Amino acid sequence: MRFRKNDTITIDEKERLVVEDFLGDGGQGEVYLVSRGGEKYALKVYKNEESADFRYNLKNNIDRGAPSEAFLWPKALLDFDDGKIGYLMDLRPKNYASFVSYLTGKNKFRSKQVLLRWCIELCTAFKRLHELGYSYQDLNDGSFFFDPDTGDLLICDNDNVTADKKNLGILGKMRYMAPEIVRGEQMPDMHSDRFSLAVILFMALCLGNPYEGERLKEYDIIDEDAEYEIFGEKPVFVYHKTDRSNRPIRGYHTSVLRRWAYIPLYVKEAFHRTFVDGLQDRENERTTELEWLKVLTKYRDELIACPYCGHEYIVGFSEKKKYDVCPLCGKETKKFCTLHIGRNAVVLDLGKKLYKNHVDKYSARYNQAVGIVVANKNNPALWGIKLMLPEGVEIKDGENNVKMVTGSGVVPIVSNLKIKFNENIIGEIR
Amino acid sequence: MEKIAKQKLNVIVLVDCSKSMQGERIAQVNRALREIKTHLIEMQGENANVDFYVSVITFSTAAYFLNGERCKGVEDFDFKDIKGGGWSNLHLAYEKLGELLKKESKGGIMPDFGGVAPIVLLMTDGHPTKYPLTEEMAALKKLPWFRVALKYGIAIELNDERTKKVLREFVDGNGDVVDCYDAKLLERIIKIIVLTASKLKSTATSVQAGNTIVQQTQMQVQQALQVVEDWEW
Amino acid sequence: MITYLTRTATGYSHLREKKVCQDYSACYHDEERTIVTACDGHGGATYVRSDRGSKYASDAVIRAFGALERSAFYRYTKKEICNKLRLQILCEWNARVERDIYEKRFTKAEISRLDEEQVFRLKQNPVKAYGTTLQGAMIFANKVLCATLGDGGAFLLRKGVLYPIGGEDDETVANLTYSMSQEDAYEHLQVGIFDFSDIDGVLLCTDGVINPYQCLGNFQERFAKPVCLKLQTGQHREIADFIDEMGCKIGIGDDVSLALAMKSGVSLRGYRS
Numbered sequence: 063m064r065f066r067k068n069d070t071i072t073i074d075e076k077e078r079l080v081v082e083d084f085l086g087d088g089g090q091g092e093v094y095l096v097s098r099g100g101e102k103y104a105l106k107v108y109k110n111e112e113s114a115d116f117r118y119n120l121k122n123n124i125d126r127g128a129p130s131e132a133f134l135w136p137k138a139l140l141d142f143d144d145g146k147i148g149y150l151m152d153l154r155p156k157n158y159a160s161f162v163s164y165l166t167g168k169n170k171f172r173s174k175q176v177l178l179r180w181c182i183e184l185c186t187a188f189k190r191l192h193e194l195g196y197s198y199q200d201l202n203d204g205s206f207f208f209d210p211d212t213g214d215l216l217i218c219d220n221d222n223v224t225a226d227k228k229n230l231g232i233l234g235k236m237r238y239m240a241p242e243i244v245r246g247e248q249m250p251d252m253h254s255d256r257f258s259l260a261v262i263l264f265m266a267l268c269l270g271n272p273y274e275g276e277r278l279k280e281y282d283i284i285d286e287d288a289e290y291e292i293f294g295e296k297p298v299f300v301y302h303k304t305d306r307s308n309r310p311i312r313g314y315h316t317s318v319l320r321r322w323a324y325i326p327l328y329v330k331e332a333f334h335r336t337f338v339d340g341l342q343d344r345e346n347e348r349t350t351e352l353e354w355l356k357v358l359t360k361y362r363d364e365l366i367a368c369p370y371c372g373h374e375y376i377v378g379f380s381e382k383k384k385y386d387v388c389p390l391c392g393k394e395t396k397k398f399c400t401l402h403i404g405r406n407a408v409v410l411d412l413g414k415k416l417y418k419n420h421v422d423k424y425s426a427r428y429n430q431a432v433g434i435v436v437a438n439k440n441n442p443a444l445w446g447i448k449l450m451l452p453e454g455v456e457i458k459d460g461e462n463n464v465k466m467v468t469g470s471g472v473v474p475i476v477s478n479l480k481i482k483f484n485e486n487i488i489g490e491i492r
Numbered sequence: 493m494e495k496i497a498k499q500k501l502n503v504i505v506l507v508d509c510s511k512s513m514q515g516e517r518i519a520q521v522n523r524a525l526r527e528i529k530t531h532l533i534e535m536q537g538e539n540a541n542v543d544f545y546v547s548v549i550t551f552s553t554a555a556y557f558l559n560g561e562r563c564k565g566v567e568d569f570d571f572k573d574i575k576g577g578g579w580s581n582l583h584l585a586y587e588k589l590g591e592l593l594k595k596e597s598k599g600g601i602m603p604d605f606g607g608v609a610p611i612v613l614l615m616t617d618g619h620p621t622k623y624p625l626t627e628e629m630a631a632l633k634k635l636p637w638f639r640v641a642l643k644y645g646i647a648i649e650l651n652d653e654r655t656k657k658v659l660r661e662f663v664d665g666n667g668d669v670v671d672c673y674d675a676k677l678l679e680r681i682i683k684i685i686v687l688t689a690s691k692l693k694s695t696a697t698s699v700q701a702g703n704t705i706v707q708q709t710q711m712q713v714q715q716a717l718q719v720v721e722d723w724e725w
Numbered sequence: 726m727i728t729y730l731t732r733t734a735t736g737y738s739h740l741r742e743k744k745v746c747q748d749y750s751a752c753y754h755d756e757e758r759t760i761v762t763a764c765d766g767h768g769g770a771t772y773v774r775s776d777r778g779s780k781y782a783s784d785a786v787i788r789a790f791g792a793l794e795r796s797a798f799y800r801y802t803k804k805e806i807c808n809k810l811r812l813q814i815l816c817e818w819n820a821r822v823e824r825d826i827y828e829k830r831f832t833k834a835e836i837s838r839l840d841e842e843q844v845f846r847l848k849q850n851p852v853k854a855y856g857t858t859l860q861g862a863m864i865f866a867n868k869v870l871c872a873t874l875g876d877g878g879a880f881l882l883r884k885g886v887l888y889p890i891g892g893e894d895d896e897t898v899a900n901l902t903y904s905m906s907q908e909d910a911y912e913h914l915q916v917g918i919f920d921f922s923d924i925d926g927v928l929l930c931t932d933g934v935i936n937p938y939q940c941l942g943n944f945q946e947r948f949a950k951p952v953c954l955k956l957q958t959g960q961h962r963e964i965a966d967f968i969d970e971m972g973c974k975i976g977i978g979d980d981v982s983l984a985l986a987m988k989s990g991v992s993l994r995g996y997r998s
Contacts (some may be wrong), residue, residue, distance in 0.1 A: 279816045282797065283805045312819045312852065313910030314812065320908070495975050496937040496947075541977075595895070596940060602898065605878075605944065606936025606977065609899050636898040 179213035244294030270318030514576030552578030734972030778855030786861030885995025926987025933979030
């Protein structure tokens with residue numbers, strides 16, 4: 063360990079950092095809890111001397127700032143006397159749990175809505191990262207954290223974010239790497255990021271790896287050679303439409319089997335495109351962040367909760383199979399009204415939200431709520447959409463009666479009601 | 493033809509002997525238990541599949557195994573009269589029940605291999621001193637033998653919704669709660685429940701503790717109780 | 726030299742209800758290895774094909790164990806070998822069951838005794854109809870390998886004493902048991918590897934054999950010891966007859982299966998009462 067408790071580190075002869083605790087040890091460096099003038103931060107110190115390129119990249123990133131709030135970004139660079147470097151960053155707030163702990167079952171998202179919110183945040187963060195010309199390159203499950211109650215996202219380990227197509231020598235973690243990277247044919251870039259993003263989304267929604275299935279039994283042991291074959295050389299998606307040789311193993315890959323069945327068709331298609339077509343054509347056939355956002359918000363819009371057992375499932379607009387009864391308890395699905403705005407169809411169940419992207423076609427704010435379905439306090443059978451808009455809306459009912467509702471008022475949920483959010487956006491409840 | 497061994501069918505009775513049970517109520521219970529012993533011995537003789545074993549847990553301020561015996565073959569069981577007096581610490585009875593419903597190698601009375609789902613009868617005239625019994629109930633529900641047991645509850649001259657709730661929770665899933673509106677009927681109700689259940693379980697062709705036994709018992713007990721009530725009018 | 730025996734008999738409650746035998750036991754033997762199995766298909770109404778399930782389980786064990794090469798013990802750790810075998814047995818069973826579901830749809834006769842809800846659940850998850858327990862053991866390369874899932878018994882024999890294989894399971898009471906048809910079957914399927922030099926043999930049975938004896942001591946003294954003695958003295962016929970009698974008369978009505986494999990010529994001292 064480089065530092066001990068109560069050591070003092072001086073930066074630029076101005077500031078003093080006091081080492082309070084040792085937080086952890088990664089492959090590249092050690093992380094300490096330090097305090098600077100009463101505030102607490104995390105300090106990462108690299109074990110080995112890093113290249114000039116690396117330092118340049120780090121400094122550049124620090125200067126440009128974090129792409130969004132979701133990134134736990136380096137704040138200040140530190141040069142030590144022995145040529146090693148480190149950086150300061152904010153501490154990770156205690157309410158965040160690691161994505162790994164979700165995969166192992168230790169922590170759960172409060173509900174599927176919250177899980178989807180996290181997924182949407184993830185896609186948004188990556189979209190932003192790529193828009194700014196960065197690529198992540200070392201995407202794996204250890205970098206992500208979630209708040210189990212709100213679905214907020216925190217991305218750590220941003221050391222290896224670089225400009226797209228530049229590479230600092232880090233390849234990534236085997237099961238998350240795009241096959242062409244595993245095979246050494248390409249260096250990580252935005253397209254391989256998209257592949258890894260799809261893997262994370264698959265793991266979040268299905269709790270399994272998209273390439274781990276029956277093929278596992280062909281290997282005596284899953285060592286590096288086996289992993290190379292399964293994830294690099296001949297990856298076969300577990301739900302490949304025509305090649306059924308690698309399906310999840312019944313009795314072993316329980317979660318994937320259970321969950322895939324209830325994922326909407328359009329989400330399955332998005333996965334299939336990336337994991338099958340995206341192997342050949344890495345630039346065009348990997349589902350982009352924007353496409354994911356459209357698909358995931360559509361999924362979220364369709365979710366309802368069974369009033370008897372609380373199980374969340376989709377209404378099934380685009381599905382072949384019917385969701386007439388709750389898949390968990392078998393009781394009949396309640397009838398809901400749906401708000402159609404543009405291409406969106408939001409099923410109006412209690413607690414469901416309207417988001418900025420519903421009322422503004424060009425908005426990228428998929429997680430900013432502008433309305434929520436509530437029940438009337440005096441008559442719980444009456445539902446309405448409580449608005450959270452800066453301006454009011456005009457509503458017109460089936461008999462053409464027009465009324466104004468203020469930006470913080472409640473729109474009653476009745477059939478054939480039209481809601482005019484602005485000149486271009488008119489929604490209808492059916 | 494002699495079997496390798498007859499299977500054990502455990503009949504476990506939890507008797508509320510708090511102060512309010514003194515007098516007619518506890519007298520009815522005592523009479524019922526004595527008669528049950530006689531009938532079970534007879535049933536055992538006619539039956540090639542099972543031997544009956546009886547356990548009685550009495551609870552007032554403390555919970556005890558009657559005669560200090562956790563479990564005895566019905567022929568050897570000695571019913572000493574139970575006397576009423578004290579509070580109604582049902583939760584202690586639950587703890588004692590939990591001790592019984594484990595494998596013998598773990599300190600209980602159920603066999604290590606095989607075994608038949610036991611019959612458990614809980615009778616009380618109300619107001620458990622400790623309420624709610626969430627912890628104790630949860631501990632019992634963890635025991636597989638409790639979950640498969642055929643359970644009956646008798647509410648003795650009870651108007652208290654809380655106690656009825658406790659009884660319903662106890663039998664949840666695998667049994668019924670019977671109302672005994674008049675203490676004079678208590679003896680007959682106890683006998684009907686125990687003997688009907690015992691008869692059905694002991695003549696079951698296999699040791700499967702399936703739903704059919706529960707349903708059949710419920711039906712037959714209901715029918716028999718119907719007769720009791722009709723007669724009283 | 727290994728002496729071995731497997732035997733299955735239908736239980737009297739099955740005979741009475743005209744149900745097929747749902748147990749299955751089998752063996753495989755060559756100069757290198759001996760494999761024995763005893764599997765118990767579940768008896769409830771919805772398990773309409775558990776007789777096939779138990780056969781597939783037995784076949785899966787024989788196949789998976791049979792494919793193991795001696796070299797594996799040098800190349801991999803015990804844990805790696807066990808995990809690999811667990812996966813292989815499960816996949817093999819899955820494959821057989823799925824093929825059967827695909828090739829042979831459920832007939833009206835099969836579902837005639839089920840109510841609407843049971844039929845619905847069966848259609849949703851047809852694998853359940855094949856539910857079975859699994860006990861299998863192989864003597865090979867001076868080791869004993871044992872696979873176990875669900876109730877029934879799997880024991881190592883040493884000087885007349887039975888040593889249970891597989892962890893203590895408090896959830897297996899009455900007719901609750903783990904099953905190959907469970908969603909998380911892999912978690913409950915155990916495979917162990919033991920050194921054979923110190924051991925006399927291995928005894929597997931379904932719960933119909935062990936339940937009448939109610940406790941281990943009783944089972945050991947009144948069943949295991951006499952049966953092992955008979956095996957050692959070449960009285961295979963007598964053992965088979967006793968198992969048949971257990972099934973049709975003196976047991977608890979359940980199907981019975983026994984699978985036994987021992988070194989020939991062990992000291993009989995521990996086995997005499």
